[in-house]
Amino acid sequence: MNKYILLLFTVAIVQNSLWAQNDSIIAENMYKHKIRNGSRTAIKQITGQRTYDLQGKMIRQIYFKDSLMNVEKYTVYFYNEDQLVSKETFDERDSVIEIKRYKY
Numbered sequence: 173m174n175k176y177i178l179l180l181f182t183v184a185i186v187q188n189s190l191w192a193q194n195d196s197i198i199a200e201n202m203y204k205h206k207i208r209n210g211s212r213t214a215i216k217q218i219t220g221q222r223t224y225d226l227q228g229k230m231i232r233q234i235y236f237k238d239s240l241m242n243v244e245k246y247t248v249y250f251y252n253e254d255q256l257v258s259k260e261t262f263d264e265r266d267s268v269i270e271i272k273r274y275k276y
Contacts, residue, residue, distance in 0.1 A: 197231070198224040229254070237264075245269060 200222045206215040217239045223232040234246040243264045250258040255276055261269040 196226065198226070200224070227254075 202220040203216040
């Protein structure tokens with residue numbers, strides 16, 4: 173019984189991921205590396221994540237508190253056509269920290 177549930181769940185994940193390919197986003201993790209004797213080591217800690225749309229515009233940036241990826245704050249970017257019109261920053265409780273509006 174458990175094998176069939178796992179198989180069904182796996183098929184559902186694959187099918188959903190196939191539908192999502194047409195409007196995908198690009199995520200880029202930001203890391204902080206340990207430095208020893210002036211050289212970068214393989215030891216690294218994730219500090220944030222940037223998310224881009226398919227045109228390369230940043231749509232979200234997340235800053236993490238620690239290696240467990242607990243959110244410290246995040247920024248959401250809004251565009252009109254190709255121009256940035258608003259940048260809104262929120263804390264881990266989704267409270268507004270800052271809103272910047274841009275006019276061209």
